[in-house]
Amino acid sequence: MTTFVDRVELHVAAGSGGHGCASVHREKFKPLGGPDGGNGGRGGDVTLTVDQSITTLLEYHHSPHRKATNGKPGEGGNRSGKDGQDLVLPVPDGTVVLDKAGNVLADLVGQGTSYVAAQGGRGGLGNAALASARRKAPGFALLGEPGSLQDIVLELKTVADVALVGYPSAGKSSLISVLSAAKPKIADYPFTTLVPNLGVVTAGSTVYTIADVPGLIPGASQGKGLGLEFLRHVERCSVLVHVLDTATLESDRDPVSDLDIIEAELREYGGLDNRPRIVVLNKIDVPDGKDLAEMVRPDLEARGYRVFEVSAVAHIGLKELSFALAELVGNARAAKPKEEATRIVIRPKAVDDAGFTVTREEAGGEPLFRVRGEKPERWVRQTDFNNDEAVGYLADRLNRLGVEEELVKAGARSGDGVAIGPEDNAVVFDWEPTLTAGAEMLGRRGEDHRFEAPRPAAQRRRDRDAERDEALREYDDFEPF
Secondary structure (H helix, E strand, C coil), rough: CCCCEEEEEEEEEECCCCCCCCCCCCCEEEECCCEEECCCCCCCCEEEEEECCCCCCCHHHHHEEEEECCCCEEEECCCCCCCCCEEEEEEEEEEEEEEEECCEEEEEEECCCCEEEECCCCCCCCHHHHCCCCCCCCCCCCCCCCCEEEEEEEEEEECEEEEEEECCCCHHHHHHHHCCCCCCCCCCCCCCCCCCCCEEEECCCCEEEECCCCCCCCHHCCCCHHHHHHHHHHCCCCEEEEEEECCCCCCCCCCCHHHHHHHHHHHCCCCCCCCCCCEECCCCCCHHHHHHHHHHHHHHHHHHCCCEECCHHHHHHCHHHHHHHHHHHHHHHCCCCCCCCCCCCCCCCCCCCCCCEEEEEEEEEEEEEEEEHHHHHHHHHHHCCHHHHHHHHHHHHHHHHHHHHHHHHHCCCCEEEEEECCCCCEEEEEHHHHHCCCHCCCCCCCCCCHHCCCCCHHHHHHHHHHHHHHHHHCCHHHCCC
């Protein structure tokens, strides 16, 4: 039965926002008391958070589909809907988040580090929030936005200071068991270790973590054996330790050739050339092992390696090795740049950024003008196309943003097709220039004339001024929550 998983594909879905409510306050002797529809609640996010008590991605291997809850719709009486509950997924320290193409989205290292993998949808505004000087009583509300869907890949890269590498049965697990309190499975057959083992070592005032990487063999970087699955666990280490078997029973192997083969695999994997190396000649408690260690040591030292002769079984040479590793780890930590305080990066938009683009395409020999941009696409998702008043409101928003003007510049003519959104999920309509003037088509859109008597000229002027002022405000991005 699988007990350790270090790579999974996860399908996450954020919650959708609740719809806004279109409601009119009613009471005795006051049947039309004004709009009182509440806003919809925000959809829940899906967030990955580092939990150091978690050591494997096994849970997500068995249950790869995760979804946050939706926001509740608004209600009459100015009652806003309840926000959806965020879904927090604990992941091990050292988890890397990638998209399906292999691009890194986040590198989660350190307790509490988090990443929002899927953003919850905004709740729709109710008609009370949409009321204004020119919209006394809107007869519509905005729909909640759908939550985002993401297919991501989680890869676990063990966070350790020291990595033990070497052939299967070279004694890596035995070594980690005597240097730390770890209790890995130990046996005398290849591939005993099927998962990376972690241990904590204290040497003087230095405390560091040590991991053994399951058996590397020739061709591991191309997928042979178990090496390809676990080479990623070497990436974060500060020090590499070659554990060489001086008492192997295989006639075609010796410590120097083993070192050359493992180095070739590490070089093929890439990115590890700058790590300091130490060579450990293990199993010197065996008479032939001691003789072979003394024979190959001068050759290894001539290559520039620091060499330690040890026996994990007889506890020989372990103290010297432990303090040497502590020294190298201390040097590596001191060489790292100091972590700066969290910085907020501000990336202002260019002054000529309209927030959308209009491109001309061909569809069945006819021109099609595609509008792409965060605001137009969001507004389309929020619109109830069964409500003419809501469609008119969308048309006015697009007009104020400058979409109609850009369509004219792009050569659009009456009756041409216009698509807002991506190819697989776009709203397509036949464009008529007058369509964007929703207020003119619908009169004073959103006003119920039963609310007031005919307006005098001075009042009409004040209303026109209010309409002009409202058009200049950045009301479109208003978020009441």
